[in-house]
Amino acid sequence: MRSATESIKMSYPEGFSMGTITSFKKNYKYLLPAIPMLLFLIIFFVYPSVIMVKYSFNKSLLYGEIENTFTFENYINFFTDPFYLKVVWRSFVLGFWVTAITIPFGYVLAYAMWTSKGLKRKLLYFCILLPLFTNLVIRLYGWRILLSPMGPINGILKNLGFTDSGFSMIYTKPAVVIGLVSECAPYYVLILFSVLTLVNPRYIDAAYDLGAGKIKTFFQIIWPLSLPGVVSGGMLTFIWSFGAFATPTILGKPIHWTPAIHAERQILSIRDWPFGTAIGMSLVVIVLVILFIQSRLTPKVHSQRT
Numbered sequence: 001m002r003s004a005t006e007s008i009k010m011s012y013p014e015g016f017s018m019g020t021i022t023s024f025k026k027n028y029k030y031l032l033p034a035i036p037m038l039l040f041l042i043i044f045f046v047y048p049s050v051i052m053v054k055y056s057f058n059k060s061l062l063y064g065e066i067e068n069t070f071t072f073e074n075y076i077n078f079f080t081d082p083f084y085l086k087v088v089w090r091s092f093v094l095g096f097w098v099t100a101i102t103i104p105f106g107y108v109l110a111y112a113m114w115t116s117k118g119l120k121r122k123l124l125y126f127c128i129l130l131p132l133f134t135n136l137v138i139r140l141y142g143w144r145i146l147l148s149p150m151g152p153i154n155g156i157l158k159n160l161g162f163t164d165s166g167f168s169m170i171y172t173k174p175a176v177v178i179g180l181v182s183e184c185a186p187y188y189v190l191i192l193f194s195v196l197t198l199v200n201p202r203y204i205d206a207a208y209d210l211g212a213g214k215i216k217t218f219f220q221i222i223w224p225l226s227l228p229g230v231v232s233g234g235m236l237t238f239i240w241s242f243g244a245f246a247t248p249t250i251l252g253k254p255i256h257w258t259p260a261i262h263a264e265r266q267i268l269s270i271r272d273w274p275f276g277t278a279i280g281m282s283l284v285v286i287v288l289v290i291l292f293i294q295s296r297l298t299p300k301v302h303s304q305r306t
Helices: 004-011 018-056 073-080 082-115 118-133 136-147 152-159 173-196 201-209 214-242 246-251 259-269 273-305
Strands: none
Touching: 018 273, 073 082, 073 273, 082 118, 082 173, 082 214, 082 259, 118 173, 136 152, 136 173, 136 246, 173 214, 173 246, 201 214, 214 273, 259 273
16 A cells, blocks of 8 residues: 555656755745736736737727727828827927926936935935825826916016016926926936936046046046936936826827827727727837837946946
């Protein structure tokens, strides 16, 4: 009669043993806490994304019905329609201006945090994080009050004699740019600050010892070493602005809408799910191309550290 141990060994497949289970538990047990989050991502992110990809290749019928057929018609319509090509181009221009303003503005703040010490750094850090404690929609409606004809900005301009009549920036492109800069600047500053903290202070001391001034030290030492943060933060800002939803909706008008807003309108208002999801998937592809460009640029930037 076989013992219990022999019976267990006989139940394993060939090449499998109790040691295999022990080795698996020892090498991969740290992955067990990630299983709930992995399941959450699969159920609420991966699965809906697969459904969206499927819908984007289907055909839309009347009354929001979907014909389960494979076609590239939605993508062809999006990339050949002059209206949506203008939407994509205007979104690129919007992202460019937001990034161009955020980079120098955020660099000054990040540099001030990096060079400050003690209480001053903590206060700057708190001021940069403070807007993130407020809901985005509330902040945007705050900008609407500031930029409206009856707002404080217009009142100051009237008192200084710059304008006699009401001056409103609301529903204009500058208003959208201002709103997006206020959104992206805190994240850009935090990314750049984390990179500046990695700069070896010995390089700066060596530059001073060799007779370099503050300006020369900045452009020859600090600026090259901080470029990874500039590139990463700039890419984040551009992608954020290119796919913005709330800010163009609240501070702008339809001419300032991004492809993300048009995708939402196609799905919820027109009930054209295939075309709306095709717009969304096209945005994903564009963002992936931008990230690929960043991945090709970042190694060249990092090589300046050696």
